Amino acid sequence: MRILIGFLTIALMAGVLGCSTDLDTEPTNILPESAVFTDKALAESVLANFYASVNYGQNNGDYGSYHLLDEANLSYGPATTTDAEKIIPRDLFQAYDYGLVRRMNQFLVGIRSNAARSALLESDRSNMEAQCIFLRAWYHFCMARSYGGMPILGDTVFTYESGIDPERFQVARSTEAGIYDYVIAQCDLAATGLTSAKTTNGGVANKWAALLLKARAAVYAASIANYGNKLTPALHTQNWEAGIPADQAAKYYQLALQTAEQVITQSPYALQINEANLGDSFYKATSVKAGNTEVIWALDRLRPNVVTQFTNFTMPYSHRDFTDGNALGVVLNLVEAFENKDGSNPAIKTANADGSYVFYNSVEDPFSKKDARLWGTVIYPNAPYRQSPVILQAGQVNKSGNAYVLRTSSAGGRDAQGNLITSINGPVANSDNFVNKTGFLIRKFVDETPNAGLNPLFSEMWWPRLRIAEAYLIAAEAAFELGDKAKAVTYLNATRKRGGIQPLTVEKITFDHIVNEYRVEFAFEDHRLWDLKRWRLAHKLWNGIPNDPTAQMYSLFPYKVVAQGDQNDGKWIFTKQVSFKMAPNPRNFPLMSYYAAIQPDWRAKNPKLVNNPLQ
Amino acid sequence: MAIRSIFKAIFVLLLITVLLPGCSTEIDNWDYPRSIVSGRFVYKGQPMQLMSTASDATGSNMLQLHQTGGDWIQGFVKVFAKEDGTFTVNAFDGDYYLTLTPGRGPWQPNMDTVRFSLNGEKRDLAFEVTPYFWISDFKDSFADSTLTATFKLEQIVASAELERIVVELGTTAIVDNLSKAYEKSFTTITPGTNTVTLNLKELSVVEKANLQRTGHLFARIGVKTAGVSDMIYSETVKLQ
Numbered sequence: 053m054r055i056l057i058g059f060l061t062i063a064l065m066a067g068v069l070g071c072s073t074d075l076d077t078e079p080t081n082i083l084p085e086s087a088v089f090t091d092k093a094l095a096e097s098v099l100a101n102f103y104a105s106v107n108y109g110q111n112n113g114d115y116g117s118y119h120l121l122d123e124a125n126l127s128y129g130p131a132t133t134t135d136a137e138k139i140i141p142r143d144l145f146q147a148y149d150y151g152l153v154r155r156m157n158q159f160l161v162g163i164r165s166n167a168a169r170s171a172l173l174e175s176d177r178s179n180m181e182a183q184c185i186f187l188r189a190w191y192h193f194c195m196a197r198s199y200g201g202m203p204i205l206g207d208t209v210f211t212y213e214s215g216i217d218p219e220r221f222q223v224a225r226s227t228e229a230g231i232y233d234y235v236i237a238q239c240d241l242a243a244t245g246l247t248s249a250k251t252t253n254g255g256v257a258n259k260w261a262a263l264l265l266k267a268r269a270a271v272y273a274a275s276i277a278n279y280g281n282k283l284t285p286a287l288h289t290q291n292w293e294a295g296i297p298a299d300q301a302a303k304y305y306q307l308a309l310q311t312a313e314q315v316i317t318q319s320p321y322a323l324q325i326n327e328a329n330l331g332d333s334f335y336k337a338t339s340v341k342a343g344n345t346e347v348i349w350a351l352d353r354l355r356p357n358v359v360t361q362f363t364n365f366t367m368p369y370s371h372r373d374f375t376d377g378n379a380l381g382v383v384l385n386l387v388e389a390f391e392n393k394d395g396s397n398p399a400i401k402t403a404n405a406d407g408s409y410v411f412y413n414s415v416e417d418p419f420s421k422k423d424a425r426l427w428g429t430v431i432y433p434n435a436p437y438r439q440s441p442v443i444l445q446a447g448q449v450n451k452s453g454n455a456y457v458l459r460t461s462s463a464g465g466r467d468a469q470g471n472l473i474t475s476i477n478g479p480v481a482n483s484d485n486f487v488n489k490t491g492f493l494i495r496k497f498v499d500e501t502p503n504a505g506l507n508p509l510f511s512e513m514w515w516p517r518l519r520i521a522e523a524y525l526i527a528a529e530a531a532f533e534l535g536d537k538a539k540a541v542t543y544l545n546a547t548r549k550r551g552g553i554q555p556l557t558v559e560k561i562t563f564d565h566i567v568n569e570y571r572v573e574f575a576f577e578d579h580r581l582w583d584l585k586r587w588r589l590a591h592k593l594w595n596g597i598p599n600d601p602t603a604q605m606y607s608l609f610p611y612k613v614v615a616q617g618d619q620n621d622g623k624w625i626f627t628k629q630v631s632f633k634m635a636p637n638p639r640n641f642p643l644m645s646y647y648a649a650i651q652p653d654w655r656a657k658n659p660k661l662v663n664n665p666l667q
Numbered sequence: 668m669a670i671r672s673i674f675k676a677i678f679v680l681l682l683i684t685v686l687l688p689g690c691s692t693e694i695d696n697w698d699y700p701r702s703i704v705s706g707r708f709v710y711k712g713q714p715m716q717l718m719s720t721a722s723d724a725t726g727s728n729m730l731q732l733h734q735t736g737g738d739w740i741q742g743f744v745k746v747f748a749k750e751d752g753t754f755t756v757n758a759f760d761g762d763y764y765l766t767l768t769p770g771r772g773p774w775q776p777n778m779d780t781v782r783f784s785l786n787g788e789k790r791d792l793a794f795e796v797t798p799y800f801w802i803s804d805f806k807d808s809f810a811d812s813t814l815t816a817t818f819k820l821e822q823i824v825a826s827a828e829l830e831r832i833v834v835e836l837g838t839t840a841i842v843d844n845l846s847k848a849y850e851k852s853f854t855t856i857t858p859g860t861n862t863v864t865l866n867l868k869e870l871s872v873v874e875k876a877n878l879q880r881t882g883h884l885f886a887r888i889g890v891k892t893a894g895v896s897d898m899i900y901s902e903t904v905k906l907q
Binding site: 135136138139141142143596597598629630635636642643644649652653655656665666667 | 724725726727742743768769770771831844845848849850852873877894896
């Protein structure tokens with residue numbers, strides 16, 4: 053009982069003390085808004101939070117995000133048939149965060165307040181305001197590529213107080229053209245306040261980021277208007293919340309071309325090409341911060357707080373810094389998309405017409421004649437990583453009588469003479485972990501820095517979101533669609549040059565060249581899904597048919613000939629087979645996946661929202 | 668603090684733990700719905716074979732159950748259908764309508780609804796659809812590891828374009844586009860009576876291994892219309 057009385061006494065005392073004004077002090081753990089927007093460091097910390105909130109889509113903070121498309125497959129465990137693997141889901145990488153929009157609008161109110169204007173340097177203040185406008189435009193862009201048109205709230209900060217009619221919070225969806233127009237206008241607005249100088253590691257958005265996003269939004273809108281009506285005419289809503297009328301295509305293509313050319317000619321960025329070592333210079337263009345002339349805007353990482361384990365998980369297991377490796381295997385489909393320097397058929401020949409093996413003198417032969425960007429994107433057998441070769445060997449080819457037979461072992465196994473049979477890196481076609489399953493590893497974004505895979509510091513690899521090469525491809529695409537093939541060829545050859553492949557001519561260029569150029573230039577950079585969606589090619593390439601050349605993922609296994617006295621001893625053969633992990637699931641993109649679903653509970657709260665097509 | 672007062676404190680806490688749940692009301696403890704809605708998809712009164720919704724890979728089902736009246740604004744019950752086109756769902760009593768999910772099903776899109784009042788049970792609802800193609804007179808034989816299937820293919824919707832016919836094999840009784848172990852496509856088939864054959868001996872080692880998982884083998888024929896995600900199927904047969 054005594055204890056209860058004690059509690060009561062304490063409660064009573066607290067109640068009495070509560071009447072004293074001594075407790076009405078400023079809280080020490082909460083910053084009032086007035087303090088935030090009068091202090092540059094505090095305002096920047098709010099902005100930093102916005103930068104950290106807009107990581108949408110495939111990215112090198114999550115190697116698993118590469119698994120579902122046609123670039124790479126996971127290597128851990130047995131082949132699986134999850135729902136997402138069977139059908140590319142319509143909600144893949146969707147971005148929906150109106151809480152963020154509200155916080156951004158609160159920030160804009162604060163940073164535009166008189167208190168902020170009097171306390172901060174005008175150049176700092178207007179730059180921060182413009183950064184927030186840019187990030188809000190980026191968010192709307194990332195939302196639009198999944199949903200099409202969505203409610204545009206402008207600068208309004210919606211705040212509910214009791215008694216307010218909630219109907220004024222219910223904003224209808226804009227048209228799809230309308231949301232791209234909004235992104236374009238906001239990029240223009242942001243560009244006036246942003247710096248035109250390069251920022252450290254591209255970590256902070258500048259004018260060129262805003263203009264390149266504008267060009268990207270314009271070319272997305274243009275291609276949806278163009279190909280949406282040609283290839284998927286039924287895929288729009290009655291009032292064009294999804295889909296853009298065909299007659300708007302030319303306008304957007306012109307805007308895209310004009311803006312991309314502005315970025316190319318006026319910005320301080322340039323394509324990074326070192327003629328002496330094209331492959332290495334392409335790797336450096338995407339994955340090395342020092343001396344980079346190419347990346348405009350990136351998620352920059354800095355130890356110890358912002359790091360990625362991408363290198364730890366995906367680096368060659370033979371070269372591992374820590375406990376993991378080989379988590380991601382690049383598929384043959386992507387490797388074969390890289391053209392050959394001599395212009396010959398880029399498919400890698402594994403068998404002759406009579407079914408016999410094709411023998412290569414070196415395991416690198418099929419790859420070293422390809423676009424040099426392959427070296428900078430993929431680790432192929434015997435290509436170096438951190439200056440030492442990565443051995444990818446599925447097994448040996450031995451002679452049995454007159455026939456060649458394949459021989460495999462457990463990873464790292466050797467024959468009686470001590471010759472390697474199957475490499476510790478694989479590739480293998482079984483459910484073991486830490487061995488490759490496709491014959492190729494990823495190089496792009498895998499850190500060359502020693503110990504970049506080591507716990508707890510890991511890698512400071514950045515995530516480039518916008519780089520100058522895209523301006524060239526947007527310009528090429530828009531010029532091509534507008535009928536100016538000469539210009540398209542010029543811009544396309546600018547990026548093709550970095551691979552050392554044959555320049556295109558006005559007579560030869562086709563739309564497929566542009567599609568493929570995006571694929572090889574921007575592999576693993578969160579372009580593929582969105583590009584195939586806006587060109588309305590996704591359901592054609594990823595048609596779900598087993599063994600279809602674009603839907604089924606393939607692997608390429610190298611075997612070394614170990615047969616003393618045979619004329620082919622020491623040579624290499626390759627076998628092509630379906631990618632182990634994705635074998636049961638040819639890529640399948642149903643029409644409904646072009647637009648993400650408007651959720652029923654959003655419609656319950658806001659009946660003005662209309663459903664997307666096929667929903 | 669003395670040991671005794673600790674015991675007292677624990678006793679008080681225990682008392683609270685025991686007494687608090689007694690305060691809850693019955694309002695959040697609804698019984699699950701017991702009324703039954705059932706029916707099947709039909710074309711001119713004939714039942715049809717569909718993809719079973721054993722997998723929810725598309726995130727949507729072919730049929731939606733909407734409740735009307737009262738405060739219902741949005742939202743619906745996803746109705747799972749079996750491979751023979753039948754569906755059963757439990758719901759609360761009330762007024763409902765059934766409608767197709769746009770973009771799903773091997774039939775012409777339509778916004779028709781089947782309206783009914785549910786009171787206890789509502790059985791044998793027929794949801795009438797117009798498929799693009801129709802499979803009938805399906806016969807199969809399986810001998811010497813070779814499947815021979817004969818069927819009649821009819822084009823129902825004149826504007827539809829036939830993309831391919833598939834023979835799908837699976838190791839369970841549920842065989843469809845998303846739950847299959849092997850598929851072979853035929854692209855040269857035209858409407859009329861057709862025969863397709865599939866020699867399992869010609870399969871690759873991996874494919875054979877995939878088909879031997881359970882020791883049972885089932886087959887089904889599917890018709891894919893160009894630009895339509897779902898297929899219409901023949902009935903599933905066991906190969907033995």
